[in-house]
Amino acid sequence: MILESIVLFGLLAILLYKWSTSTFEFFEKRNVPYNKPLPLIGNQKDFIFRKVSMFENVINHYNQFDTSIFGLFDLRSPAYGIRDPELLKQITIKEFDHFVNHRSAIKDGGLLDKAVNNLRDQKWKDMRSTLSPVFTGSKMRQIFGLINEVARESMEYLKKNKETHTDFNIKDYFTRFTNDVIASAVFGIKVNSYKDETNEFYVMGKRVTNLTIWQNFIFFLYANLKYVMRLFKVQLFDKKDTDYFLYLVMNAMRYRQKNKIFRPDMVNMMMEARGLFVNENDKKTSQNKEWSDDEIVAQFFVFFFAGFEPTSILMSFAVHELMANPDCQEKLREEILEVKANLDGKPLTYEVLQGMKYMDMVVSETLRRWPPAVVTDRECNKDFHYKDEKIDVTIKAGDYIWIPIAGYHLDEKYFPDPLKFDPERFSDENKGNIQPFTYFPFGTGPRICIASRFALLETKAILFYLLSEFELKPSCKSSIPMELKTGVINLAPKVGFWMNLVELSDKN
Template identity: 40%
Template structure:
């Protein structure tokens, strides 16, 4: 009996010791976890005194996520509507601040300040911010939008001659051919329809049009995506431009932990799909050089730019030869940039423009009158580049659509050196410091009553010759020397297909046509939840 009691007593002592050891370990673990949580909290809010110290209006941020709503990251709120409301909320401030996760971002809403940052003090704000973190290991790091400082200036100078009006005229027939194919597709659908009109989801339609234009202009391929519904070029392009939850998560991780993501070699973009386009360009260039093929497209113009660059380098003194040459990789990077810019931006711009035309019949009727007049003048001959660019009301309609629905909803600049930005009277408006990220909220500025009277209405007359808007308030393609180099091509694309569509069809609201796009567009894609629906009715 004593033995049993002794054993029980010993067991109890050991059990107490074991429990104490476990509790000690838990206390240590909880202590370490508490320290880790405190450190994480301190790290997450370390920059959250920036706006207060600088006297910039802002809302109180949440730890780690800042002022970015979690729903907003994953498409749960109308982002464009929120941008407009945020800008109006700070109507009395030239600058307001938003913490994007941990990082402070200065939003500029004063027109004079935008002019200073984008043009007059450009040398202090020559670079974009953010793109290089996500693309630094990709060939896109060599594209014009990602390059910085002197290398950007060199590439811009090399590429500028490829985007003049005369070079756009060379490529016009390629784009016009795609526009005519787009019209033929709708005519075929109308023939199959029992009614005199059809309802069409135009996001898919204009994506196919943009795909064909990019394929022929930037990659030297002829692809009819209206007939070849599931062609590889379109399928891979759509997957690259699609913003998934995983791609959003990777972008957030890149913003929070750029070094770790680089170490783990995790990229936001799918490198295998980018390699597909890389192979296309390499094969096309090799074939053309071996067979002396000349085709009036972007690859040809970029090859010309490459040859010109080599000639310039040979003619320069030895002191100037530190500038790098224009390599095949540089050329490929620009082709990929044109793909990403043209694929989504052009299709979205056309969706918004045709949406406005179907809801504004008076505007559409007036545009049709001008288009019909030009068509009759041509007397059966194809539309020319000269005729297209001289159509004044078409120009006004396109500009107003770009005002109300700018393809670039915002643009950014990174400050390279401390500077006080002062107005014309010498009064300081804002002190920018090295490393500051300045955001210009283009979409919100275009919807601001301070800049445009009755901004929600669609009124092309704003852009009549006697009603010219100051250029600094109209920023659909950015501002200053770092604006979009391909804006002429984008305008040519948009006008070409709009001319053909309005000439051949009445654009009418369909049953599913959204009546409140700002509320229906949620998340990062510029598309309403039920799509862009239009009714096409053949003109007599």
């Protein structure tokens, strides 16, 4: 019996090894340079064994090659790494019809499947055209009042709680801010996560954005056993969590439609897109596509999922760099105080904020130095042939494209002294020197992040208020230079974002 068990175990081990390495000749057959992978984990050894962060992992893969295309094994899945700006332009713009879709890693039948970033082909085009009017400049102008209101409330809390200003956890502060902005501007509900630290909306946000060990394991299983996982419909999120958002959105829509309530938030904008509002003649507005409740709610869910954590990360790295570079901080403060003086007690407006050049330079440089999304992808849907002096390959339908955003942003060929935080790269005099398709923090082409304007708007708003009232100083807990947490997908510091806040009024 023991011998039979040993033999069975040995056979299973051999089969597992054969299966896990069955793709490993992929690039050799295509004469594409690559590094030798390991069974199951491919070329992700350093990341999986927590030696590097995902940010460093992406940059390391990018820097190992000097060709326009290189091979990478993302676990056991082969991926073509793209490290040439002109080829990137070809893939994401000129030959977009060959690379319409993102790779479908998770297909669990849940809300994420129906979110715009996971939709495919015509379904994606239809949803994108439905959502695009929601994120125009005119709509952002309408929604700015809601963002501004939350920003002012957050500053009132900060000024009243002076005991928190030493060794201040700025990431927690920004997470609560983005939570309250999303609640107000996206879902149309009023919460204050500073006064009520355990409100249901905030707690639910933490639940769905802080992935558990089990959820990360589900990601791993989908990457290696996607057909088995889809067969058994293994869910990434608990149904009661996604039902919370379904209930929230649909109830709000029904109530507003019944009571003819208008509020300049995303609920109203999606109701307009869906044709649920009546005009003066009591007729429905026109619409191009009929969407199910799940499909509508899925867009709110992904806005929450993407906006809750990545935007607070952007804010946190921005203030970290301003803290570590006091000359940049002072220059931005001078611009803010000048704008504030010109407002002469009037509220901050969308137009005024958008006209702040140095503010835009600081945020742009933060996105270059610390892009919240360090990598993106595409899936080939029609064979695509590429040839240069070193590479001659046909990328076939179903093949996976890996686009290392962080690699481009930290490449000294495109950004000299790339580790230096230098907002002047994006000045009017210098930004024209940036080579196209080397800077794309929100992606590029038709698949660019649809909510990028929203993220930039709330980031600039909170920076305006924070720096108009406080000086950012290092604390004994601050990480200078920044050390990143290893073994996690999110861009995160090893010890957190800590600083001291000094009220400007106390210095005068």
